[in-house]
Amino acid sequence: MTRLLLGVTLERICKAVLLLCLLHFVIIMILYFDVYAQHLDFFSRFNARNTSRVHPFSNSSRPNSTAPSYGPAGAEPPSPSAKPNTNRSVTEKPLQPCQEMPSGLVGRLLIEFSSPMSMERVQRENPDVSLGGKYTPPDCLPRQKVAYGIYIINQYGEDTFNRAKLLNVGFLEALKDDEEYDCFIFSDVDLIPMDDRNLYRCYEQPRHFAVGMDKFGFRLPYAGYFGGVSGLSKSQFLKINGFPNEYWGWGGEDDDIFNRISLNGMKVSRPDIRIGRYRMIKHERDKHNEPNPQRFTKIQNTKMTMKRDGISSLQYRLVEVSRQPMYTNITVEIGRPPPRLARG
Incomplete structure (x- = not known):
């Protein structure tokens, strides 16, 4: 009788351990896919932001802008006779409204009049x-x-x-x-x-x-x-x-x-x-x-x-x-x- 009870107890313990292992595996998989999804979202936003940065601005929009570059350093500009690729279209991402509170503010400023400001x-x-x-x-x-x-x-x-x-x-x-x-x-x-x-x-x-x-x-x-x-x-x-x-x-x-x-x-x-x-x-x-x-x-x-x-x-x-x-x-x-x- 004692051996029978011991066997039943060991069986229950084994089932509980297996259930805990299965539960642990499921949790690990959920966390893994969540982190993976976050990485995908981060890289997609990062690539989109970098892509928007390389869109060219016309010289008239920035008075101090330099002349446009034509590829790697030392490369020759396209010849006037070269035909542009009409199959390509450049679409700039529209500007978003400015933030209500600009980034980069420092708060309290030290204002002194001891040194002249030219x-x-x-x-x-x-x-x-x-x-x-x-x-x-x-x-x-x-x-x-x-x-x-x-x-x-x-x-x-x-x-x-x-x-x-x-x-x-x-x-x-x-x-x-x-x-x-x-x-x-x-x-x-x-x-x-x-x-x-x-x-x-x-x-x-x-x-x-x-x-x-x-x-x-x-x-x-x-x-x-x-x-x-x-x-x-x-x-x-x-x-x-x-x-x-x-x-x-x-x-x-x-x-x-x-x-x-x-x-x-x-x-x-x-x-x-x-x-x-x-x-x-x-x-x-x-x-x-x-x-x-x-x-x-x-x-x-x-x-x-x-x-x-x-x-x-x-x-x-x-x-x-x-x-x-x-x-x-x-x-x-x-x-x-x-x-x-x-x-x-």
């Missing part, structure tokens, strides 16, 4: 920027057509400064260059962003980029602040009738713009305070840019003035347009402030 160095470090400060991504389709060209709007003469009016000029002059621009970034020339994740593009709501400047202790000075660097789509800009033209001297125009946005049913969007940081190039306040004593009264009257004062009423005289390697300099005459009424 325009020659800026040009060397940005070889893909063409004359006038224009750039187009070579490997993807931009989701927006930001007015990039970089346009510097310079006020002609020595009359009282008018920042908002110059920004209006920038909007119209950029559209003269390319009427398909649909996004506009307005920036003071003395502000440098400290984080490359602060993407200069337009959003569903008007964008205020310069959330924290070093002169304000990297904090937003007040909730309605819209100064420094801002971005609006073409439709948003036209909806508020652009910027006011009647703020001569320093201050007030940013608050007027904030009011225009609010009064037209929009809200200001901002990046995170840790990303929207800027350093200001230290300088003395320009002459003819003294504080505007009428700014507080004008801010209170935005609702009444914004329909008649803005891009629809802008007047200026174009003095000069100069295309530089990294930017376009536009000099305009914008007039002078109306005489103030004498107090009686």
Whole structure:
């Protein structure tokens, strides 16, 4: 009896071992085919990517491109009399939309003004920027057509400064260059962003980029602040009738713009305070840019003035347009402030 029970037990153990071995074999085969399939997918994608890279670009698409090559080094180019092979057709893979967040961003940037930065160095470090400060991504389709060209709007003469009016000029002059621009970034020339994740593009709501400047202790000075660097789509800009033209001297125009946005049913969007940081190039306040004593009264009257004062009423005289390697300099005459009424 004891031997019989022992035999039955050994038989069951053998069956269990065989079952485990079979199960192990099945699992190994599944893993093997899964890894094999992954390798096939990887190599197919790798070959497709390499194939797309060898498609030729025309010289006109890249200003710094070299002449096309004709096979191995030292090979002779085809003779003019040689007939092309009409049976071959070259089809380039269509470009895909650019990523929402570009690759290669580093985040926080070290911005120092201790050593000078020459325009020659800026040009060397940005070889893909063409004359006038224009750039187009070579490997993807931009989701927006930001007015990039970089346009510097310079006020002609020595009359009282008018920042908002110059920004209006920038909007119209950029559209003269390319009427398909649909996004506009307005920036003071003395502000440098400290984080490359602060993407200069337009959003569903008007964008205020310069959330924290070093002169304000990297904090937003007040909730309605819209100064420094801002971005609006073409439709948003036209909806508020652009910027006011009647703020001569320093201050007030940013608050007027904030009011225009609010009064037209929009809200200001901002990046995170840790990303929207800027350093200001230290300088003395320009002459003819003294504080505007009428700014507080004008801010209170935005609702009444914004329909008649803005891009629809802008007047200026174009003095000069100069295309530089990294930017376009536009000099305009914008007039002078109306005489103030004498107090009686």
